[in-house]
Amino acid sequence: MIVKLSRVAVDETETLDAAAAGHGLPPETARRLIRAEGEDLERLLTAAAALRDRRTGRIVTYSRKVFIPLTNLCRDSCGYCTFVRRPGDPRAHTMTPEEVLAVAEAGRRAGCKEALFSLGDKPELRYPTYRRWLDERGYPSTITYLRDMCALVLAETGLLPHANPGVMTHEDIAALRPVTVSMGVMLEGTSPALLAKGGAHRGAPDKVPEARLATIAAAGELAVPFTTGLLIGIGETPEERVDALLAIKALHDRYGHVQEVIIQNFRAKPDIRMRDWPEPGPLEMVRTIAIARLLFGHEINVQAPPNLTLAGFDAYLRAGLNDWGGISPVTRDHINPERAWPELERLRAAMADTGFTLRERLGIAPEYARRPAQFLAPTLHERVHAWTDETGLVRSEKERWS
Numbered sequence: 001m002i003v004k005l006s007r008v009a010v011d012e013t014e015t016l017d018a019a020a021a022g023h024g025l026p027p028e029t030a031r032r033l034i035r036a037e038g039e040d041l042e043r044l045l046t047a048a049a050a051l052r053d054r055r056t057g058r059i060v061t062y063s064r065k066v067f068i069p070l071t072n073l074c075r076d077s078c079g080y081c082t083f084v085r086r087p088g089d090p091r092a093h094t095m096t097p098e099e100v101l102a103v104a105e106a107g108r109r110a111g112c113k114e115a116l117f118s119l120g121d122k123p124e125l126r127y128p129t130y131r132r133w134l135d136e137r138g139y140p141s142t143i144t145y146l147r148d149m150c151a152l153v154l155a156e157t158g159l160l161p162h163a164n165p166g167v168m169t170h171e172d173i174a175a176l177r178p179v180t181v182s183m184g185v186m187l188e189g190t191s192p193a194l195l196a197k198g199g200a201h202r203g204a205p206d207k208v209p210e211a212r213l214a215t216i217a218a219a220g221e222l223a224v225p226f227t228t229g230l231l232i233g234i235g236e237t238p239e240e241r242v243d244a245l246l247a248i249k250a251l252h253d254r255y256g257h258v259q260e261v262i263i264q265n266f267r268a269k270p271d272i273r274m275r276d277w278p279e280p281g282p283l284e285m286v287r288t289i290a291i292a293r294l295l296f297g298h299e300i301n302v303q304a305p306p307n308l309t310l311a312g313f314d315a316y317l318r319a320g321l322n323d324w325g326g327i328s329p330v331t332r333d334h335i336n337p338e339r340a341w342p343e344l345e346r347l348r349a350a351m352a353d354t355g356f357t358l359r360e361r362l363g364i365a366p367e368y369a370r371r372p373a374q375f376l377a378p379t380l381h382e383r384v385h386a387w388t389d390e391t392g393l394v395r396s397e398k399e400r401w402s
């Protein structure tokens with residue numbers, strides 16, 4: 001019996017073969033396959049994994065980090081956020097320099113190399129009490145305080161700061177660049193539904209997609225290695241996830257600075273406005289990871305948080321993932337505090353069981369660590385070089401001593 005494939009099926013197979021070779025995935029194919037099932041899903045995953053293997057082989061990376069939540073005040077009110085607190089809440093807190101250094105030093109002793117600064121977006125524009133707190137210390141903005149704390153950690157502990165303060169101007173990014181190895185802001189999504197009444201981003205002026213895309217563009221103009229990504233399952237359609245990835249790709253194609261794209265799944269929590277919102281399923285994560293890998297071709301690392309996995313580590317690896325992001329042996333995930341980081345040795349063993357090797361990287365991705373003159377401030381060259389080998393990954397202890 002001779003089975004004849006339709007012209008459409010043959011064309012799509014050829015398209016996926018080309019994507020697996022690193023030639024990109026056409027947007028119209030991506031929008032169709034974001035809902036793939038059965039044989040279509042298998043072909044999608046096979047192509048994404050093949051591309052990952054061509055790009056980085058059987059190495060999966062992570063960054064050993066310490067999480068520094070500089071302030072949990074924020075002017076935005078997002079429906080899924082459990083991090084943000086308001087003045088008067090006993091859990092509201094802005095860290096002092098002494099507290100910042102204590103956490104960073106604990107990270108240094110535990111072998112961390114990245115200091116991830118995470119904080120609310122422009123709280124001084126909403127809260128007079130916080131505005132006075134900054135004024136009393138001589139800071140005109142949260143960004144200027146963040147800059148000094150990054151400089152302090154860098155000077156006193158040697159940890160390499162990564163700054164994630166939300167929407168930033170060109171001037172903000174320029175001020176932070178000499179004291180950070182990378183920066184980031186999650187695009188999260190571009191769907192208009194997210195800003196509509198009852199939407200996840202209603203009441204969050206800094207989550208307007210144009211503002212976040214402008215931040216990513218400004219980072220590109222300044223050659224800053226940048227991390228961004230999607231938060232899926234907050235009210236967007238699968239096709240709108242593709243649109244958001246294409247918006248990121250357009251900026252990376254222009255500037256070449258997006259070092260990694262995170263695909264993160266929404267998690268319901270009892271203390272958020274969206275506590276009864278349905279969480280995305282494992283297939284939604286797997287499809288989105290695979291589409292991201294194929295859309296970006298040989299460019300960009302694709303990451304998902306290992307403490308939020310829905311389908312097990314192997315399912316994400318089958319979809320073309322090559323990075324687990326920052327994992328801390330010291331501090332919890334302050335964005336998802338109910339989800340503990342995996343123990344590194346457990347993760348290493350799980351990777352080995354599936355045929356992968358877990359390797360440590362810095363807060364700057366290896367592709368960018370290998371090009372310091374283009375992507376790093378001169379003040380950071382020596383530190384990054386001392387910690388990395390010729391591949392841009394972290395050297396072994398033996399190599400660093402020699």
